[in-house]
Amino acid sequence: AQSVAQPEDQVNVAEGNPLTVKCTYSVSGNPYLFWYVQYPNRGLQFLLKYITGDNLVKGSYGFEAEFNKSQTSFHLKKPSALVSDSALYFCAPYNQGGKLIFGQGTELSVKP
Amino acid sequence: NAGVTQTPKFQVLKTGQSMTLQCAQDMNHNSMYWYRQDPGMGLRLIYYSASEGTTDKGEVPNGYNVSRLNKREFSLRLESAAPSQTSVYFCASSDVSGANVLTFGAGSRLTVL
Numbered sequence: 594a595q596s597v598a599q600p601e602d603q604v605n606v607a608e609g610n611p612l613t614v615k616c617t618y619s620v621s622g623n624p625y626l627f628w629y630v631q632y633p634n635r636g637l638q639f640l641l642k643y644i645t646g647d648n649l650v651k652g653s654y655g656f657e658a659e660f661n662k663s664q665t666s667f668h669l670k671k672p673s674a675l676v677s678d679s680a681l682y683f684c685a686p687y688n689q690g691g692k693l694i695f696g697q698g699t700e701l702s703v704k705p
Numbered sequence: 706n707a708g709v710t711q712t713p714k715f716q717v718l719k720t721g722q723s724m725t726l727q728c729a730q731d732m733n734h735n736s737m738y739w740y741r742q743d744p745g746m747g748l749r750l751i752y753y754s755a756s757e758g759t760t761d762k763g764e765v766p767n768g769y770n771v772s773r774l775n776k777r778e779f780s781l782r783l784e785s786a787a788p789s790q791t792s793v794y795f796c797a798s799s800d801v802s803g804a805n806v807l808t809f810g811a812g813s814r815l816t817v818l
Contacts, residue, residue: 602745627806636709636795636809637748683747692763693807695740695748 595620595688599696606674606703614669614699616684625687626667628658631698632680640682643667654678674703707731711796711810718786718817726781726813728796736799737779738763738807739771741792748795754779786817 597618606612618624625644629637641652648660658669667684684696709730718724730737735756740748740763750763752771760771768790770782779798783790793814797807 629807634812636811637797637807638809639806642806692750692753697745697747 595686595694597684597686597694597696599682599684599699601699602697603700603702606701608676608703608705609673612671612674612678612701612703614682614684614701616667616669616696618665618667618684618686618694620686620688620694626658626660627685627687627693628652628656628667628669629683629685629695630680631683637683640669674701676703676705679703709796709798709808709810711794711813713813714811715814716816718783718815720787720817722786722817723782723784724786724815725783726794726796726815727778728780728810729778730796730798730808731777732798732800732808733776734798734800734808735776736805737773738797738799739769739779739781740795740797741765742795742812743792751781751794783815786815788817791815791817 627642628640630640631637641650643650643660651657656671681698683698685693712727738753739751742748749765754760754773757776772780793812795812796810799805799807
């Protein structure tokens, strides 16, 4: 069965510190991997995606994600967190059936 | 550009009532989707339409029906609402089905009493 796991329901970070939001997946074949962000009372917005190539993918708002095939992980990172980064983050691998599978989400809280 | 527009934004129903959630996109996308979001469960796919004239079941289709009215519009119908269908519903669209980026609507919050 194909699945995705975001092991942390919540991540708390101080402003200016680096942040990591973790994601592991189980998808057959070569995965396509996405991160989406949801701000309060809004729909999801695309952040970045990995299809092939460089394992470090850069996306919107200074976020990046590292693809690790051996660990089947796709962790979201940012070198210096902002209060405005506080939101709900979803990892979403694409399965070979042609649909995205969304993780349960990780709430990121950045405090001043 | 409006992107993906969903109506209504909020709705309260009694058990057994029916309603239709409307979704329209103005990006000329081929594929459209309906998801529901519940706390701690992420987004689960209800139905999708890879292209005009086709619809397919997703992960949680029971209790729902859909209509791809034309390329722009994709509606979700609850024929007999149940409290378990209390959720936030999101419509999304993408250029092609599969690994392309989804554009989401703002969501429709439905409460079934």
